[in-house]
Amino acid sequence: MNFDFSDDQKQLRDQARKFLAEKCSPKAVRVVLDGKAPYDKELWKGLAEMGFLGVAIPEDFGGAGAGHLELCVIAEEMGRANAPVPFSSTVYLAAEALLIAGSDAQKKKWLPAISSGDAIGTLALFEGKGNPAPKNVKLTAANGVLNGVKKPVADGAIADFAVVAARTGSSGRDGDISLFLVDLKAAGVEVKSLTNLDPTRGQAEIIFKDAKAEPLGAGGDGWSILTQVLDRAAVLCAFEQVGGSDRALEMGRDYALDRIAFGRQIGSFQAVKHMLADMYVSATLARSNSYYGAWALSTNASELPEAAAAARISATQAFQHCAKNNIQVHGGMGFTWEFDCHMYYRRANAMALGLGSLSYWEDQLIDRMRKKNAA
Amino acid sequence: MNFDDTPQEAEFRSLARAWIGANAPKEYEEDLRKSSLGRTVLKNGNILEVAKAWQRKKADAGWACLHWPKEYGGRGSSPIERVIWQQEEGPFGQLSRMFIIGHGMCGPTMMAFAREEHKRTYLPPLASGEKVWCQLFSEPAGGSDVAGLRTRAEKDGDDWVINGQKIWTSGAHYSDYGILLTRTDPTVPKHKGLTMFFLDMKSPGVEVRPIKQASGASDFNEVYFTNVRIPDHQRLGEVGDGWNVSLTTLMNERSAIGAAVSTGFPELFEYCSSLMLDDGPAIEDRAVRSKLANWAVKASGLKYTSMRAISALSKGERPGPENSIGKLVAGSMIQDVATYALDLQGASGVVSGEDAELAGRFQAMLLRAPGTRVEGGTDEIMRNIIAERVLGLPGDIRVDKDVPFNKIPTKGR
DSSP: OBOSOOHHHHHHHHHHHHHHHHHOOHHHHHHHHTTSOSSOHHHHHHHHHTTOTTTTSOGGGTSOOOOHHHHHHHHHHHHHHTOOSSHIIIIIIIIHHHHHHOOHHHHHHHHHHHHTTOOOEEEEOOBSSSOSOGGGOOOEEETTEEEEEEEEEETTTTOSEEEEEEEOOOSSSGGGEEEEEEETTSTTEEEEEEOOSOTTSOEEEEEEEEEEOEEESSTTOHHHHHHHHHHHHHHHHHHHHHHHHHHHHHHHHHHHHHOEETTEEGGGSHHHHHHHHHHHHHHHHHHHHHHHHHHHHHTTOTTHHHHHHHHHHHHHHHHHHHHHHHHHHHGGGGGSSSSTHHHHHHHHHHHHHHTBOHHHHHHHHHHHHHHHHHO | OBOOOOHHHHHHHHHHHHHHHHHSOGGGHHHHHHOBTTBOOOTTSOHHHHHHHHHHHHHHTTOSSTTSOGGGTSOOOOHHHHHHHHHHHGGGGGGGGGGHHIIIIIHHHHHHHSOHHHHHHHHHHHHTTSSOEEEEOOBTTBSSSGGGOOOEEEEETTEEEEEEEEEEEETGGGOSEEEEEEESOTTSBGGGSEEEEEEETTSTTEEEEEOOOTTSOOOEEEEEEEEEEEEGGGEESOTTOHHHHHHHHHHHHHHOOSSOOOOSHHHHHHHHHHOEETTEEGGGOHHHHHHHHHHHHHHHHHHHHHHHHHHHHHTTOOOOGGGGHHHHHHHHHHHHHHHHHHHHTGGGGGOOGGGSGGGGHHHHHHHHHHHHTTTTSOHHHHHHHIIIIISOOOOOOOTTTTSBGGGSOOOOO
């Protein structure tokens, strides 16, 4: 048994960590946080040059052809660095949807462009309040055009194309939903930026008025494809959350060692030590659940739906827990704009919602466990 | 990343599986599977006798104390083989509980510090379950602060004379031998005046009194020592070096990974899967599902944390203090799980024992659970271990560190 990443994968992690330490310092993140740029274009270009954007994309489509375990490794580092780039929307959502359901022509058109950093993609699923569910998809597709509104769409304002979930039937079943690829720079698409919890990753509203769209996958297969995409993204996001948890824990630990109060390092008070120990526990449970998700994802195991939901819940909880208590350890300074703690707090809470809320995934996990037990 | 055995591991697993399949006491399998924290009932057998018989059978075939050297009754197996054995032994592993302290702590301490002739005399019958050992560390005045213990050992000729009291000694009432931590010098700081021995629990002057626990059961004991004589050759380590000797013991306790910690989750999930509430099946209730999901990811998180530790073992790495999280998470979780299982039963949850839902499984769990958060290191000690040894935070300020033991205050007010 080797329930761990390989030495090569660990080397890749070190390489990614070093690269991001240089190119994605908190100072660089703040350029986007302060609204001076919609995302870090230089970093995006650099990630393409390192081969990180296409790490799980086959060589035939311009990628590095490594695999999902390698992508998990990169994801963890992206989360750790709080990278202000559209990585999750482009790589976990758009690219994975194309890999699962794209035609050869569609893959040839978009995957090399993703790998080279020339195309940003996203998934347009949500329409206001609510979690992923066929009944929440109201946007319609007919005669090759889409009509409706998607909101929020992660990185929607900077994306070149989107995978859009649309209603193509009214039977009340999952088969009513189909997926489409839409060029967001084409006519009939209007994009508005939204302010959001985490300005280092934009959110947008996209209005489709007779926007041209081509089917992605067979008509009526949309929901089944989406479920697979969301499961994969849940594992990959979990690694970002694990990376973020670890970083928030480290920041708290370091501050507890440096800061003196009542004549002692604050890290010598049990109230502070125990808070940090509990953060470590959350982060460790999340990491272990995520490793299982990575195994299931990389082997396309039948356990993936359950493993993905468990990784999602565990990593979401851990990141929220570590990010909020990191601020608590820092005391007043943790609540300033100047300190970096709030960047992780914002990211943790935004990520907790991105693929559907925690309660949605709790529900999914129990459904999936029941299905497995029944089988 | 994979869960596959190496060819060697696979061969060991198939050997172990075949032997267990042919030899395990299957008549008790169902009872053992149904047991949970606070409730192990063998309908047609005395658990001590069944456990001793199974241990004996394993020893005769060379399957006892896998990680011990052969000359002391073990098998000389690698740590990963020990884990594979535990996986294959499954519910029958519960029969090893009465030997855990002897095999996991006393034996390794003897191996590290006893004279060769003592090792050859005492270790094989310990391995085979013929003799049971206990560990006499905790005292009324030394729980989490075990180095605060007061049991005195005074030299008298070639013997040491022991007077004092131990507490929370698991299994002392059926133990044949014990390892004993004593104070030999009260005039030096507390960690420096300790000495370790092993002794025959039938020695004159040893009195074992069971403790009636808050749960009503009695798994632990008080042990009183009145002028008990121990020959000097039964000393383990140097005089005054008992603290370091005890660290070896405790280290071994921690390295006993791979053994599944009990979280109560499988029991609760199974229960909720068939339970009907006033509004319908429990498993379809949103509130129930949310609770279950939260515990599910803790249970799976612990399971895969243990898998990661086993992988490290398989590569020859030694497990570290990070494994403290298992007990910390599982201890409070099983308490919460039991509380919630009773909540689901409404007013009838108050009924315990055989007349209760599932013969009182969750009621017994609830009453036993507080002990899991205290025994073998309290939640707070576990958090200190993680904070200090994993995260590198400062140790607690110890006001008694350099004070002679007999000058340390003994009363709070």
